[in-house]
Structure formats: C-alpha cells, structure tokens
Amino acid sequence: MTAQVSFPIVNDRLARAYQPMWQPDKVLLGSCAALLLFGLVMIGSAGVDVSQQMFGIPYHFVLRHSVYLVLGLVFAGIISVIPVSVWQNSSPLLLLFAFLLLSIVLVPGIGQEIKGSRRWIDLGPIGFQPSELGKVAMILYVGAYLVRRRDEVISSWSGFLKPVFVLSLMLTLLLLEPDFGSVVVVMGTILGMLFLGGVKPGQFFLAMIAACGAVSIMAFSQSYRVIRLLAFMDPWAPENVYGSGYQLTQSLIAFGRGEWFGVGLGNSMQKLFYLPEAHNDFIVAIIAEELGLVGVLALLFVYAIMIKRIFKIGRLAELKNNLFGGFVCYGIGILFSLQAFINIGVNTGLLPTKGLTLPFISAGGTSLIVCIGLIAIVNRVYGETLAMADAKVAK
Helix, strand or coil: CCCCCCCCCCCHHHHHHCCCCCCCCHHHHHHHHHHHHHHHHHHHHHCHHHHHHHHCCCCHHHHHHHHHHHHHHHHHHHHCCCCHHHHHHHHHHHHHHHHHHHHHCCCECCEEEECCEEEEEEECCEEECHHHHHHHHHHHHHHHHHHHCHHHHHHCHHHHHHHHHHHHHHHHHHHHCCCHHHHHHHHHHHHHHHHHCCCCHHHHHHHHHHHHHHHHHHHHHCHHHHHHHHHHHCCCCHHHHCCCCHHHHHHHHHHHHHCCCCCCCCCCCCCCCCCCCCCCCCHHHHHHHHHHHHHHHHHHHHHHHHHHHHHHHHHHHHHCCCHHHHHHHHHHHHHHHHHHHHHHHHHHCCCCCCCCCCCCCCCCCHHHHHHHHHHHHHHHHHHHHHHHHHHHHHC
C-alpha cells in the first residue's frame, strides 16, 4: 500500500479573507484608467524631444513610465487580496518604517541629492521616494487612530493633539529634505481627515490658523523660497523672466498658445527645451498648449468624477460601520484633490512654483505606483463594504 500524504486544511475564513474583491467600482476604475492612459500619451508627446537629446531615443520617458505603470498594476493586484483590516492593524509599524526611510534618505551616500534636495534613495535602476510612502502611512495611521480613539477625538483636546504631534514629526523630516510641497499636502490631508473624523470646529480652525502661520514662516525662512514668491507675484518683471520666474512664464506662454482647442497633439513648441520639466511637473501646460482649454477642462472633469467617487465610497463605508475604510477613503480623496489643485495651480500661475507631480499624469516612478495602490485600497474598501452589507441582509 502506498502511503497517503495529507495536507493541513487551510482555515476557510482566512482563505475567504484573502480573496480578491471581484466587485470593482466601474466608475472609480474607469476614471483611473482614463487618467493613466491619457498620462501615458501626454508623457510620450511632452518628453519626446528631451528624451532624444538626453538618451538618444525618443521614447525613453514613456517606456520608463510604462514599466512603473506595470509595476503599479502588479502592486494593485497584490493589494486587492489583502483585507483592509491588515492595513489597520499594521498601520503603526508601517508608520515607523516610513519614519525610518525618511531618516535614512537624509544620510549622505544613501539619499540621492538632486537639485539641492535629498528626497530619493538610489536603488540601482530605479529611485525610491520615501515621502510618497510617508503620505500613505500617515493616512492609514490616522484612519486607524480615528477608529480606535473616536470618543477621545470628539470630546477632548488630547485626542486631537496626539495625531498632530505625530504629524509634526513627519513634517519636520520632510522639511529637512527639503520637500515643501509634500509638507503642505500631508498637513492638509491629515487635518482634513481629523475634521471629518469628528474634531470640534473650534479645534480645527485653531489648527488651520496655526498651520497657515507655520507655512508662512517656512515660506519666508529660506531665501530661495522668498525669491520664488517674489517671482510668482510678478513673473514678467525683467529680473524674473529669465530667472526664478522662467518656468512660470514659459508655462503661461503654453496656455496662451493653446487657446480653446490647442495646436494639436504633438505640436507643442514649449516642450522643445523652452519649458523645463515639461513631461513632469509642468505637463498640464503642454496639455493646455496641445489640446487647449477644452482638453484641460476634460482632464479636470475626469479628476472630479474619480475624486467624487472616492468620497462616495468613503461615505458608504462609514454608513455601513466600516469606519477605518471610510476614513482612509476620505484621506485618499483629500490627498488626490490637494495634489491636483497644487500642480494645476502652479502651472496656471495661481500658486508659487513648487515641484509636485500630477497624480496618474506626470512622469514619476514612486508617485505613480503609490497612486495606483491607493486606488486599489479604495476599491478593496468598496468590495468589503458591499460584502458586509450583503452579510447583514443574509442574516
């Protein structure tokens, strides 16, 4: 007789928990896919000439972006099988890991310095930006905190000040890089989450006043920031046109050339070495030049659909008592809103020049992977919330 080999029976409940959520939100994923495809096309258009000059091939940036896009989709697939409760339980460890990376990036020889900022860790063929992980870690940590200490947050100052203290530690590390854009985005996102989590209006507005004061002090604490602010106030001044205001003036020229319907896809003049970072931070200017105001408004419309859907999923999760999922969705929605607003504001001259990518559109490795991963988390929240509702109905 041949011996029969027996295998341990996998816990059925655990197996079900780690199944993908095959109830995708079509509006959320459709709008995200539209942004990803549009971004791929515009990076190919905006970066073709710079790529040819720098690397000898016209499509270096679009190929590189495609690799990160595939990595992001793989990462999203992994997230789709991880229960949201895992993120909730592991949020403190993830935050500590983010703090560690934000500290390591400041060490010379480990952190890669580019244009005076030490924001990247060199991993050979790719560069990793710890600040992107820091944004996610703060959202998950505060989401879990709002569930764990909800009564304390609503009723006392201590419940409000504890996450603010943790936030201040992260902002300090970001300022040491320096990464002023991420400071503003993280601060706005976390304060918004606390407000939606039940913080008293008086506490919130005092925190907003303090945050605005801190941002003002930081803005005037460094001479290069003061120069940028002065250039922003009058970019066309003779001393600014070819100095600190150069990027902004070239961006505004691109908007002016685009008019209503643009000069046609691929026909931009500003991408021909006039506008620096045309495929990255200033890609909206190229969109405006090639596709006109109509193209920019269409882009904003798709963003509005996606962000509105994220907030609706968050509200649904909150109503179904999936509080952690709801708060995380709120934080992700605020994060995307702020990043899009700041990037487009910089491109149009509404805000001072600040390096911050446009989610799903700008060329970028870590940012793109993280953005896709965040959408996967939102979709997982949606699937779990529907499953919870169905289970209650079945009972």
